[in-house]
Amino acid sequence: MLQLLLTEIKRTWTEFIRYPIEAIAGLVITTFIFYGLFLSARFVAGSQLHLGDRLSTIVVGYVLWTLVLFIVNDIAAALQMEAQTGTLEQIFLSPFGAPKIFLVRTIANLGLRLALILGVLIIIMLFTRTHLYFSLTLLLPLSTLLLGAYGMSFMMGALALVFKRVEQLLGFFRFGLLFLLAVPIATWIAPLRGLGILLPMATGAEELRNLMVRNQSLSLTHFMLALLNGIGYFALGLFVFKWAERQAKRQGILSGY
Amino acid sequence: MTALEAYKLRKTYRQGGKLVEAVRELSLKIEPGEVLAFLGANGAGKTTTIKMIAGLIRPDTGWVKIAGCDPHRNSKALQMLGAVLEGNRNLYWRLTPEENLEYFGVLRGMNRKAAHRRGLALLDRFELLHKRHTPVQALSRGMQQKLAIAVALIHQPRLLLLDEPTLGLDVEASQNVKALVREIAQEGCAILLTTHQLNIAEEISDRVAIVQNGEIIALEPTARIVKQFSDCGYIIEFLGELDDVRTRKIEAIGAVVESQKMIYAGTPEGLYQILNVLSPLPLVQVKQDRADLTKIFLKLIGESRAATVTHGN
Numbered sequence: 001m002l003q004l005l006l007t008e009i010k011r012t013w014t015e016f017i018r019y020p021i022e023a024i025a026g027l028v029i030t031t032f033i034f035y036g037l038f039l040s041a042r043f044v045a046g047s048q049l050h051l052g053d054r055l056s057t058i059v060v061g062y063v064l065w066t067l068v069l070f071i072v073n074d075i076a077a078a079l080q081m082e083a084q085t086g087t088l089e090q091i092f093l094s095p096f097g098a099p100k101i102f103l104v105r106t107i108a109n110l111g112l113r114l115a116l117i118l119g120v121l122i123i124i125m126l127f128t129r130t131h132l133y134f135s136l137t138l139l140l141p142l143s144t145l146l147l148g149a150y151g152m153s154f155m156m157g158a159l160a161l162v163f164k165r166v167e168q169l170l171g172f173f174r175f176g177l178l179f180l181l182a183v184p185i186a187t188w189i190a191p192l193r194g195l196g197i198l199l200p201m202a203t204g205a206e207e208l209r210n211l212m213v214r215n216q217s218l219s220l221t222h223f224m225l226a227l228l229n230g231i232g233y234f235a236l237g238l239f240v241f242k243w244a245e246r247q248a249k250r251q252g253i254l255s256g257y
Numbered sequence: 258m259t260a261l262e263a264y265k266l267r268k269t270y271r272q273g274g275k276l277v278e279a280v281r282e283l284s285l286k287i288e289p290g291e292v293l294a295f296l297g298a299n300g301a302g303k304t305t306t307i308k309m310i311a312g313l314i315r316p317d318t319g320w321v322k323i324a325g326c327d328p329h330r331n332s333k334a335l336q337m338l339g340a341v342l343e344g345n346r347n348l349y350w351r352l353t354p355e356e357n358l359e360y361f362g363v364l365r366g367m368n369r370k371a372a373h374r375r376g377l378a379l380l381d382r383f384e385l386l387h388k389r390h391t392p393v394q395a396l397s398r399g400m401q402q403k404l405a406i407a408v409a410l411i412h413q414p415r416l417l418l419l420d421e422p423t424l425g426l427d428v429e430a431s432q433n434v435k436a437l438v439r440e441i442a443q444e445g446c447a448i449l450l451t452t453h454q455l456n457i458a459e460e461i462s463d464r465v466a467i468v469q470n471g472e473i474i475a476l477e478p479t480a481r482i483v484k485q486f487s488d489c490g491y492i493i494e495f496l497g498e499l500d501d502v503r504t505r506k507i508e509a510i511g512a513v514v515e516s517q518k519m520i521y522a523g524t525p526e527g528l529y530q531i532l533n534v535l536s537p538l539p540l541v542q543v544k545q546d547r548a549d550l551t552k553i554f555l556k557l558i559g560e561s562r563a564a565t566v567t568h569g570n
Binding site for chain 1: 268305312332336352365392
């Protein structure tokens, strides 16, 4: 498994840097986006106001949003691309099994993206002499959010396996994701609150907001609920993906897109 | 151990509300070191069969065993299988040959060092070592095809599936691929290949299976099927005029004389008697009237179609 992860990281990195102009353009765009975010936050805060924590919240929130969005779309997008380039069936011929390969691949892609974003942020912080603050405690609810995102990614991948063209659906899902990450389930009252806990990623996102925006300390109960939610959606995603793989093999539509 | 056993494979699809039988009760076996050419018109069921063998399409009924393992139930079977299913499109075009081989080696369960070593050995053998650092998309089509086969062999499979391995290749690249297929088979790997280029199938296969409407209508050793469909005769072409006396002598031996050509279906001794009579007229060629796989294929397909129509009426 570790060998597979290292090989996927190597492949992802090699493909990224093979065409330097494309890689540099990607970096420049990321830099502009974050620099724009810094400038906007400064403009909104004004020169007299202390920017500090608010800027950190905006930047960290934006990074999380883009990463979650990226994860959720990644498997479906990879499936469609591999089918077009003709390598999809080779993945299904691996004894590791497609779910493991796509999971490892998404982790490698996420690692590369995260490394690039962090690199860009450090450079901007050095140039603008700004500091971002975030607590390591954030990693706990973040992990539950990522588990849920991977589960959703497998579900989107399952849709792509069975229904093939799902670009419109993925676009629509971005709006759904905005709702899931922004929904204030803590303010909901029973029985809606119980239902809110079952929504994918919503509990983890709420806990992240509590830590980042409301400066609250980590609630163990909320974290455990978010973790159960994340694990549940991850397992459900894997189950649905395996079901879709069986369906695609039964209908003989694995490689057709 | 038998490299591949497929038993009574059957696959039905629903198309436009109708059930279409893509493959019907298809069985075949391939032994290690054997090349089986799987021939059929478009839509005959070749690709569906190959994908059922590879575990990519689940059969409705029947089973597949690769060296005793079922690829639909046991992922270990996939370690004994290599496949080139979409020509040269089995590769990552942004990666170099060396990187592709290492990546797919790990994907097939090898460790990185072993995959790298084996990859270099394959590149050397396939005469691609000088291109090891060139991205795949900058290679010629022939080189890409050779690399796709090398990638399928990285984990030393017992069974290699090749779907149209020479499609779109120039003459030299086709010759290279043919030679490689024979070499790989000689090393003990069983090969199942589909092709529309019947001359290639005839040259490199030990057996042929002709499939129509999802059924095998002929499964024979290549040499036997060619012999079976060849007339036991000779065609002799010559230049100049044959006078009446010699024509009568030749006809008495049993040949049918036409203008500057004769057909003789007799013994080799008779053939030499004819050549003596023909002497000293210049000969253009003397050849055995041998059927080729194209003729055999068309004949069998035609007969099968006619039988289906008669049966239907």
